[in-house]
Amino acid sequence: MYIAGIAAVLVTMALTLARAFMGPTVYDRILAVNSFGTKTVLIIALYGYFTGRPDFLDIALVYALINFIGTIAVLKFFEYGDLGRDRPSQPDDI
Amino acid sequence: MQLLLDAISWICLLSGGFFVVAGGIGLLRFPDFFTRLHAASVTDTLGTGLILLGLMLQSGFSQASVKLILILVFLFFSSPTAAHALAKAALHGKLVPFVKR
Amino acid sequence: MRHHLVLRVIAKLLIPLILLFALYVQFHGDFGPGGGFQAGVIFGSAFILYGLIFGANTARRVATPEVVRVLAACGVLLYAGVGVVAILRGGNYLQYRVLAATATGGEHLGIFLIEFGVGLTVAMIMIGLFYCFTGYRPSDHNNGTHPHDA
Amino acid sequence: MDIGSFLINAILLVFLAATAIAVARLQNLFAGAMLFGIYSLLSAGVFVVLDAVDVAFTEAAVGAGIATILMLSTIALTGIKHESIPIRPLRSLLLVAVVGAALIYGTFDMPRFGDAEAPAHQHVALRYLQQSGDEIGIPNVVTSVLASYRGYDTLGEVAVIFTAGIGVLCLLGGSRRRRTDPADKS
């Protein structure tokens, strides 16, 4: 039965990959990468149960905790064109 | 009792799988970036939640369940934050949302 | 209204948790997957997240580049130093079993120390990389001459 | 051969190959860097399926943040977002085809997937698995080998990481150069 869950996640991975390849905008690709992270969490958790050794959830936990760092880097990149600054060059807030 | 738990757990896993796939289909079908964000959030919330809940029921009261709960809680903090950051980035990149009047 | 309210608040909540998780990975490498390399990278990531959201200069005030550099070196020295201590106690280089009264006790102690050294170095190098890439201004380095070559 | 693991592994590898080819075809550097994130996620999945949990952990930690951040900062610093057209793609394709064919020919002598009799599993690995529990006393064999049996290697690796860090520091200067005025240095 775990295999059904794994199959569902694999199918969704394929769909997400299709979105990542097609784009069309770069944001669609980032969205695909970001939700791919969730799918990886799921497949790692499911696979642990599938093989009967569910002690390796730490790997899934890493993704749950730090998968959004990349997205935030992207936000900084688009806002300032630089990852180190913390205030916008022009004060108008968006 | 064990049988009942098993049955509930399978139902959770299967319906979770259904929502995960539905999110994936939406990601592919929806017309623009902002609408796709909503589809991705189906996978991230209910799909993930149900699958992890199903796994929790399988392992009962154990270390693995605790970790699954932690994964779920952290995902519920980080995934909307990522979606928010992404939407902001897209607005900043002058991506115009497709809006029906 | 402050900028990026959601990111700031969520980062404030999550960064301590990620840091603690990194230390958990560091110290539980004996029992499950994990160890110095992974812990170092996760610790570094948490710090980089801080730098991304609150600005690299704020991050530099929390851990100054000097401290980062010194600690990175300390990690390697700790690793190498464990080997030297093993020699001083009559063993071979990096032979941990002479470090404590029992052979397995010595192995435990040695592995603990060198994993800590690895974690320290990796974390500090990752933070250092972030500092380097965010602190670089191309104008300082035009045509291969930087200010103090002159 | 256990079919379940093999199939999951095979599907993930197909995704991986598709992603790699997509990265090769993309002209937009930024999109390439993003797809590289998927590549890293997929390889972490493959590592879990192939029982290398420690490796998957490392890949997860590295791929989730640092790798993307390094790529993005470089693109930001150089300001180059689009790739120019490939140079002599046909010559490269020919090279790739010839080398690839030779390598494929070479794989026919490789042990089959999951073969327990393969030479790689016969020598030290067997000893580590059987004895490390008593000799080192910790359950994670990977940590035992990494830190104790192969401690020299790891020391070398740490030194390499440290050296690479120093190299980046020399190339991009830390903050020291910007803070101290060049005048008072001399």
Added chain:
Amino acid sequence: MKHAFSLFAVLAGLWILLSGEFQTLLLVLGVISAAGVCWLALRMDAKDGEYPVVNVRLLRLGRYWLWLIKEIVKANINVTREILRPELRLSPSIFRVPADGLSELGQVTYANSITLTPGTVSINIKDRHIEVHALIQPAADDLQRGEMVRRLRRLEPN
């Protein structure tokens, strides 16, 4: 001081949950780690001069989460129905909802709750208002009725 103590308690609790082992060595390391992280977090707070005031009524927070999960399930079913409809009938819209009467943490919880419910995504917080992108009209209407923000206001400490 209260902030430091509660942070330490949370970190120590997380350590126990993660570790699940009660050897003396690991417990000692846990205390040291939690204290170290606590120190670093306070140092970060001191350097950037801001930290969220976490001061909510825990019981009501639990009730809010239960309500939110119920909403998430409902919203998921609605959005899934839209996804699986043979022809798409989306009516995306952008609007602003007021978030006054909420602390910063409250506003962030509000924004993230909006994003967590499929069908609505918060895209910006500005002038005590949250800009929302909604996928379908019912989701937008639900949010504009203001049930969520009312429940969040009740969580506020005073």
Added chain:
Amino acid sequence: MQAFGLFNYWVVVLLMMTGLYIVTASPNLIKKIIGLNIFQTSVFILYITIGKVSFGTAPILVDGVSRYSNPLPHVLILTAIVVGVATTALGLALVVRIHSAYGSINESELQNEDAADS
């Protein structure tokens, strides 16, 4: 069924060749580094594939399991990943400096400029 046992190696070769193609055909230095990374990952997967034992589990000893995968490749690759990131960073730093010095990171433009200098 036997032939499927080589599937992993074929994918590894495909990935390796993709990396090689990017490195040789793309003039852009950042893209070349991405290619190198793809190449590197293919080597990781090769090692880990060799370490896999059918019906074995992860080499973390527990009671009641006697069949583990080979831990040795895991050790080599685990360190290689972190070293890989550090060296990638070094490569990217070089790219940044090259860009400062030449104003371009296109291989053919760099060669032209070098030829003009000498």
